[in-house]
Amino acid sequence: MNAATLPQILPDPTPRDPRRAGREHAKLAKRLRRQVGQAIADYGMIEAGDKVMVCLSGGKDSYTLLDVLLQLQKKAPVEFQLVAVNLDQKQPGFPEHVLPEYLKSIGVDFHIIEQDTYSVVTRVVPEGKTMCSLCSRLRRGALYSYAEAHGFTKIALGHHRDDMAATFFMNLFHHAKLSGMPPKLLSDDGKHVVIRPLAYVRESDIVEYAEARAFPIIPCNLCGSQENLQRKQVGLMLKQWEKDHPGRVEQIARALADVRPSQLADPKLFDFLSLGHRDGAAQADAHAWLSGEAPGTSDDSDA
Structure with a gap:
């Protein structure tokens, strides 16, 4: 078959009905408001009098988070x-005007933190290595410091349902632990409450919503272009699962909220030692089992 005989794919001549598109967007916006409101209520994310710092990166997730909130x-x-708070990491080519112009246009209080973390990351991380870990720590430190200095009671991040599922598998595959990205957490120093109001929202819905709202998206060329990122590989795995078995990621997300410690194997979370233990029966520890000693005895043959 030569080029002349190849089937031609022509654009759809039928224009999209703007009224139908408007109805679809309204339904999507309503669904996102319901999901975000449900997450806020389920996890007690926002209380009366809270001063919430919405971390705005310029990506679709954080724009959607701010818009729905x-x-x-x-x-x-x-x-x-x-x-709204953005960290300007002094990345070369970063369009500094985009976020301030957008935030002024919608009348939102905002602040731009200027900190050259880009130079630190590129100087410390060897060429070809992923930058996310160090970049994330520096970014988190800058945002936490600003939140503490300005009396914010909550820090809102734009992670969504798919991010939370991916983090679970990242920790499973690369850190040998069952943990994830909780909808609400206390920072390690106990000073900050971090919330993720998009915890119930699908990434595909965010993509559609961001396109409909025409947010001025700013791509991250620092780490987003690194194709060998472990998180990107996990994301591709989840997308393939979802393609082969629609609803698979939703099932994973629901499982993260339905943990059964007695059905796992962590003795710190469930008292397996007491399970089925008979009163008065002595329990031998691992040393006794391996050495062959009876419980409560010791080798005193040399005494």
């Missing part, structure tokens, strides 16, 4: 404050 704020049962 602003909608919910108007009808929320409690009053709370929202402030």
